Amino acid sequence: MQGPGLFTQIMSQVVAGIGHVAIRWRRRQGGVERQAMGTQPSIPQARPQGILPTLKMPTARGWAPGKRPVAAAGLKVNAFASGLDHPRWMLVLPNGDVTVAEACFLPGTINSLFDYAMVSTMARAAATGQSANRITLLRDADGDGVAEHQEPFLKDLRQPFGMALLDGTFYVGNTDGLVAFPYQDGQTRIDAAGTPLASFKPGGHWTRSLLPSPDGRKLYIGVGSLSNIGDDGMAAEEGRACIWEHDRQTGQTRLYAEGLRNPVGLAWEPTTGALWTVVNERDGLGDETPPDYLTSVREGGFYGWPYCYWGKTVDDRVPQDAARVASALQPDYALGGHTASLGLCWLPAGTLPGYPDGMVIGQHGSWNRSTLSGYKVIFVPFVDGQPSGPPRDILSGFLAPDESESWGRPVGVTIGPDGHSLLVADDVGNVIWRVTGA
Template identity: 50%
Template sequence: MDFVAARRLGSRGLPAYHGRMKRHVLAIAAIILLALAGILAWFAWPDTAKLPVEAVAGTRPDITAPRVQTIPTVKVAKVVGWPAGTTPKAADGLKVAAFAEGLDHPRWLYRLPNGDVLVAETNSPPREGGGIQGWIMRLLMGRAGAGVPSANRITLLRDANGDGVAEQRSVFMTGLNSPFGMALLDGQLYIANTDALVRVPYRDGQTRINAKPETVVKLNPGGNHWARNVIASADGKTLFVSVGSSSNIAENGMEAEKYRANILQVWPDGHWRIYGAGLRNPVGMAINPVTGNPWTVVNERDMLGSDLAPDYLTQVEFGDHFGWPWYYWGGYRDDRVEPRNTALQEYSKRPDYALGPHVAALGLAFSGDVKLGGRFGSGAFVGEHGSWNRKPVSGYKVVYVPFAASGYPVAGAKPVDVLTGFLTADGDAMGRPVGVIGDKAGALLVADDVGNRVWRVSPAGTVATR
C-alpha cells in the first residue's frame, strides 16, 4: 500500500485494512493446508479393500457401508505389453493361443454367418472437460494404454483352413466414429458408433464394405462412457442398443444424462423406446439362450471405496430400472446424489448376479455360442477389463458364471476364472480383456485391447477343425 492510500485510510482505517488482509491470508493458508492434507492423505492412505473380491460377488454379495472418497483411490495397472512367446493362462482343461496379432486397440468382436470375425479397432473420441475429474481420466487413460487415438476401423479376420489362427485379414470398414458393437439383421450390418447407430447392406462372404453408412438413430455422445453396443433381439425384429452414462453419478445434472444409462430398443424403421434404465454403463449384451431375454454386464459407480459398488450381470426386461444414479444393488441409497428420488427406491430392480467391485465388466457371451464343454457347459463368460478405483486391483481376466437349467445364475456360485495371467508379478498389465465371443468351432475369442491381440481359448487336447 502506498503513502497516498495510507493517508486516505487514516489512522482508524489502517487497523481495519490490516485486519481484513490478515483474515484473507489466514483463509488462503487454511485452504492450501487442507488441499495439501488431502493430497498427502490420498498418497499415504488410499482406500484399501477390506473384503476379497469374491465376497462382493455372486447372487448374495456382501454390501458393506460406503467409504465415500472426495479424492479417488487411483490404482491402475501400467501397460507393458506381451513379451515375445508369452500368453495369458487358461484354466485347467483349456488352452490359449493367439488368433490374431498386431491389431490397433481391438475392443469388440462379432462373428459373421460364414465364420469370419469382425473386430472393431477403436477407442474413445478426444475427451473434453477439465477439472480434477478430467485430469484423472486423462492420467488413467495414459497409464492404462487407452490414450491412443481411435483407428475408427473394422477389420475382418478369416481362419480359412480351420487351424485356429486367422491367416487372412482385410480392412472391412473405415471412416467410422469410435465404432463398437456390430449386429446383422435382415441383410443389414448395424454398427454402433459413439454418436449414432448406422447400417450398411451386407452380403455373406464380403471382405470389404464401401457403402456410405445410413444413420438409423442418433445417440448422445460425450462424457466418460463412449462405447455403444448393439445386438439383435431373439425374434429378429428389433435391436437393443446400450448407451452408458456421461458421468459417475450425474454430477453434471440429469439433463446431461438424457437417454443415457439406458438400453434402447430400436426398430429398423428408426423408431425407438427406452427398454431398460438406471444402468450406469451397460456394455456387453447377449441373448440368454434359455429365457430369450437380453442380459447385460454393467459397470457400477466409483468413489464409494474399494469394496463398493459391485459391477453386475443381469437380465433386463422392458420397463426395468436399476436405480442409477440414486441407488445401487437394488435399493442402497447413494447419499451423494441430490436431489433425492425416494419414490424410486422400492422399484429399483436388484441385479441377478454381482461380479465384484470395480472389475470393469465389459464382454459377455453365453454357452451355446461358446462351446468349451464340461464345467463351462451352461453359463456366461465375462471379459473384465480391470479396475482403476480399487486397491488392490480387481478384474484383468475372463470369468465364467455358472447358470442353472432355469436360465439364471446358480445360487451361491462364485465366478470361475477362465483366462488369467494378464498381470505381471509386479502388477503391470501385459494385456486387458474386453469383448468375448465364440468362433465357428465354439472356441472362446477374447479381444485384448492394449495387448493388440485376439486370444483363442479351446479345450486342451483338441485340434482346430474346419
Template identity: 55%
Template structure:
C-alpha cells in the same frame, strides 16, 4: 513481522497439503473381490471419497512368447496379432470374425474423475487415438489362427458393437447407430453408412453396443452415462444410462434405465431374454459398488444414480428420489467391485466342455481405482437349469495372467465371443491381439 507472516503462510501451506493428501489417500479394500461377488454379495458401508483411489496397471504389452493362462483343461493361443486396440468382436454367419479396432474419442469435461481419467488412461493403454476401423479376420483352414485379414470398414467414429439383421450390418458408433447392406462372404464394405438413430456424445462412457432382439424385428442399443453419479445434472444424462430398443424404421424407446454403463449384451440361450453386464459407480471406496451381470426386462430401472444394488441409497446424489427406492431392481449377480465388466457371451455359442456348458463368460477389463486392482481376466458364471446364475457360487477364472509379477498389464480383455468351432475368442486391447481359448492342455 515479515518472518512471522512467512511462517504463518508456510504453516497454512503444510496444513492444506496434509489435508489434500488425506483427501486423496487411496482407499484400500477391506474385503477380497470374491466377497463382493455372487448372488448375495457383501454390501458394506460406503467410504465416500473426494478424490478417487488411483491404482491402474501400467500397460506394457506382451513379451515375446508370453500368453495369458487358461484354466485347467483349456489352452490359449493367439488367433490374431498386430491389431490396433481391438475392443469388440462379432462373428458373421460364414464364420468370419469382425473386430472393432477402436478407442475413446477425445474426452471433454467429466469433473474430478474425468480429469483423473484423462491423465491416467494413456498410462493404462487407452489414450491412443482411435483407428476407427473394423477389420475382418478369416481362419479358412480351421487351424485356430486367422491367416487372412482385410480392412472391412473405415471412416467410422469410435465404432464398437456390430450386429447383422435382415441383410443389414448395424454398427454402433459412439454418436450414432448406423447400417450398411451386407452379403454373406463379403470382405470389404465401401458403402456410406446410413444413420438410423443419433446417440448422445461420448461423455465418460463412449462405447455403444448393439445386438439383435430375439424376434429379429428390433435391436438393443446400450448407452452409458456421461458421468459417475450425474454430478453435472440429470439434463446431461438424458437418454443415457439406458438400453434402447430400436426398430429398422428408426423408431426407438427406452427399454430399461438406471444402468450406469451397460456394455456387453447377449441373449440367454435357455430363456431367450436379454442379459447385460454393467459397470457401477466409483468413489465409494474399494469395496463398492459391485459391477454386475443381470437379466433386463422392459421397464426395468436399476437405480442409477440414486441407488445401487437394488435400493442402497447413494447419499451424494441430489436431489434425492425416494419414490424410486422400492422400484430399483436388484441385479441377478455381482461380479465384484471395479472389475470393469465389458464382454459377455453365453455357453452354447462357446463350447468348452461339460465344466463350461451352462453359464456366461465375462471379459473384465480391470480396475483403475481399486487398491489392490481387480478384474484383468475372463471369468465364467455358472447358471442353473432355470436360466439364472447358480446361488452361492462365485465367478470361476477362465483366462488370467494378464498382469505380470510387477502388476503391470501385458493385456486387458474386453469383448468375448465364440468362434465357428465353439472356441472362446477374447479381444485384448492392450496386447493388440485376439486370443483363442479351446479344449486341451
C-alpha cells in the same frame, strides 16, 4: 504401442504418488475388503473418497514375444490374430469371417488438474489415445485357429463398437448413433455409405453394444452414462445409462430399461428368453462398493443409477428422487467392485470341455480401488435360467503379480466360428485370443 508425452508421464507419476498415499491410508482404515460376489453379496458400507479418490492403474506393456494369458485347467490359448489397434468387440459372420471393432476412449473437456491427471494415468494404461475408428475383417481360411487374412472392412467410423448382421444389412453401433450398411455374404470390404438409423449422445461411456432379438426384428443397444453420478446434472444424462430397443420394421427407437450406469455386453439366456447385461457401477465409494453386476433386464425396469445401488441403497452424494429409488430393481449377480466387466456372451454346455451352460464375462480391470480387480475372463454357471454358483476363471495372467504392469486387458468375448472355441478381444495386447480344449 505409442506412449504418452513427457508432461503426461510426469502428471501420471504425480497422481500415482498421490494415489499411493491414499491407498495406504485407506488400507490402514479398513484393510482389504472381501470381493462382493454372487447372488447374495456382502457389500461394505460406503466410504466416500471425496476429492482424493483412489486412482490406481497398471502401466500397459503388451505381450512379450511368446507370452500369452494363462488358460484354466483343461483349456489352451493361442493368438487368433495380432497387430490390431485397440480391438474391443467382435462379430462372427455366417461364413466364418470375424469382424473386429477397433476404437478407444477419447477424453472430453478437461475442467481441472485432477481431470488431466486421470486422463494422463489412463493414457499410461493405454485406456485412451488415438482411435483407429475402423472395423477389421479376419479370415481363417484353412481352419487352423489362426486368421491368416486381415484387412480393413469399414473405415472412418466414429468410435465403432457393437456390430450385427441381419438380412443383408451390417449394423454398426458408433458412439453417436446406429448406422446400417449393405452387405453381401463373403464380402471383405464395405465402401458404401451408411444410413443413420438412430442418434445417441457421444462422450463419457462411449461404447454402443448391439444385440439382435432372437427373431431378428429388433436391435438392443447399450448406452452408458456421461459421468460417474450425474455430475453435470440429469439433463446431460437424458437418453443415457440405459438400453434402447430399435424396431427394424418401423425404424422407431425407444427406451427399454433405465438406471444402468454403463451396460456394455448384452446376451440372451435361452431357457427363459431373458435379456442379460453386465453393468459397470459407480466410483468413489470404496473398493467393493458397489459391485459391478450381471443382471437380467426387465422391459421398463429401473436399476437405480444414479440415486441408489444394489436395489435401494441410497447414494447420498446425489440429489434424490424417492419415487425412482422405490422402483429400483436389484441386480441378479454381483461381480466384485470395479472389475470393469464389459464382455458378455452365452456359452452353451460343451462349447469348452468341463464348462456347463453359463455366461462368459470379459473383465477389463479396475482403476478405482486399492487392490486391482478384474483383468481376466470368467465364467458364471447357470441352472434353469439363473446364475448358480461361484464364478470360474477361463483366462487370467493379464496383470503382473505386483500389479505394476498389465500385459493385456480383455474386453469382448464371443463363440468362435467353429462353435467349440471362445474368442477374446484384448485391447492392450492388441490381440484376439482363441481358447479351446487342451
